[in-house]
Amino acid sequence: MPATAADPQLDAFAAAFDDFVRAAKRARARVEPDALLTTSQYDLLCPLLDAGDGAPLGLRELARAAGVSAPTATRMIDGLAARALVTRERSADDRRAVRIALTEDGAAAVHQQRARQHARRRALFDQLSPGERRAAARVLARLATAYERVEH
Template sequence: MTTDQGFEDFVTATHDLFTAMRRNRGRLAGSAAGLSLSQLNLLDAVATDGPMLVGEVAAEAGVSGPSATRMLKQLEREGVVTRERSVDDERKVLVDLTEHGRELVHRQRRALRALQREHYASLSLEQRKVFVDVLQQMAVMIGEWNEV
C-alpha cells in the first residue's frame, strides 16, 4: 500500500466513523430506553449533577444554546425534564429531570454500557489496548480539526 493510499484509507475511515456516529445519534429513541444518544448526552450532566442552567447543559453536551433549548422543550413535553425560571434571574432557566426522566437516563446508560461491554469483550487483549489508544488519539485529532 502506498503512503497516499494509506492516507486515503484513513480519510475514508474517519468519514465512515463520523457518518455512523451522526446517523446513530438519534436512532435509539425507538429503543426500550426511549432516549436517543443526543438526548442522553444532553441529560447526562443533569442526571449526575442535578439541576443546571440551560447554558450549562448545552456547554456540557457540546451543543449550541438554541439546540439545547429546542431539545429540552421537546423533552419537557414528553415529561422527561422540567424547566423553570431561576428565582435569582428570570432570564435564566433551570433544567432538572423528572422521576420518569431519571429512570430513562439510567435505563439508557445501562443499555449502552451493556452493548459497549459486549463489543469490548469481542476484542482480543491486544486489540483492546490499541483500540483505546487510537480512540484517544482520534479525540485529540478531531479537536484540532475543529480549529481549522
C-alpha cells in the same frame, strides 16, 4: 489521475476509517428505534444526571454542554417537559434564569440510555483479544487528541 502521489498507507487508513464509520452507523440504527431518548436528548440531559440528585442546571449550561444553540435547547426541553422527564422552574434569585431538573422518570431514562451504551461498548470490547483491547484504547485516545490538533 490524482493530484497528489498515491500513499498506500493513507489509503489503508482512510478505507479502515470509512468501514468503521459505516459499521458504527449501522449498529446505531439497529439499536436506536426502541430507545426512550434520542442521542441528542441524551447528550442534553447527561449533565443533569452527572450533577446528581435532582440538582438543577440552567438552559444555557445544558445547551453549551450539548453543543447546540439556546433555542434548540428550549425546544428540546419543551418536548422533554411535556413527557414529564424534566421540570422547568423560574429561579428565585435570578428571575431571568430557569432551573431545569430531571424527574424520576427522566433520571431513569438517562440511566437506561447510559446502560445501553455501556452494554454496546462492552459487546464490542468482548469481541477483541486482550492485545487488541489495549491497542484499541490507545489508538482511539490518540485519534481524539490528533483531532483536536488539526487546523484549529
